Amino acid sequence: MKGKKHAFCSRQCLADFSNKSKNPDGYSKLKDFTNISHHMTKLNKTMNPTRMTIETRTKLRKARLGTGNCNGYSKIYGRSAHRVIMEELLGRPLSTEEVIHHRDGNRYNNIPENLVVFPTASDHAKFHFEFRWFIRQLKRIQEVEDADSQ
Ligand SMILES: [Zn+2]
Incomplete structure (x- = not known):
């Protein structure tokens, strides 16, 4: 050696x-x-x-x-921008449990249509899990259709 x-x-x-x-x-x-x-x-x-x-x-x-700041979200006075915007939309403060999801997956896209509130982090995780499952099913259907048309 x-x-x-x-x-x-x-x-x-x-x-x-x-x-x-x-x-x-x-x-x-x-x-x-x-x-x-x-x-x-x-x-x-x-x-x-x-x-x-x-x-x-x-x-x-x-x-x-803009990729730093610990979690990579844009900030408004030190708070995550999407949370501030959602509180503005709801007209109430968010609880610490509540999680904001970006529909298009782009954490910088904070237009109201792109934001969804989940009551807890586990609800948010569950959504992502089910969404991935759904996409996989769509892909499977697409594959079957592609195979049929050949
Ligand atoms: Zn999400």
Whole structure:
């Protein structure tokens, strides 16, 4: 076994060896991990000089813009936009149980026609489950029809 200094009898044995609290002198002694991020930056610069140019960074920024914020929903003053809009439509505050579903699957499409309220998260999940089942049935029918017409 080239390059391998340790052989382990089991996965558990390997896990115990790698565990810092169980074996503080384990892996940390095998290799020098200090300054590893510094080494990576240097390595990237020499081996991949065109990687993080201003152009790439601008592109990445644009591609990732608005996709952050933990859950990827647009926000109105820190609250999920679809919830604020639904409360406006209902004329009452939503309970924490209630879940808003986007009909077209696009979480940024917050026009009233695209929003549905589910009383709980499990009702919402059930809907998605049944909807997927329904789509599968449609596909099956389509396949049968396609086979018949050939
Ligand atoms: Zn949904």
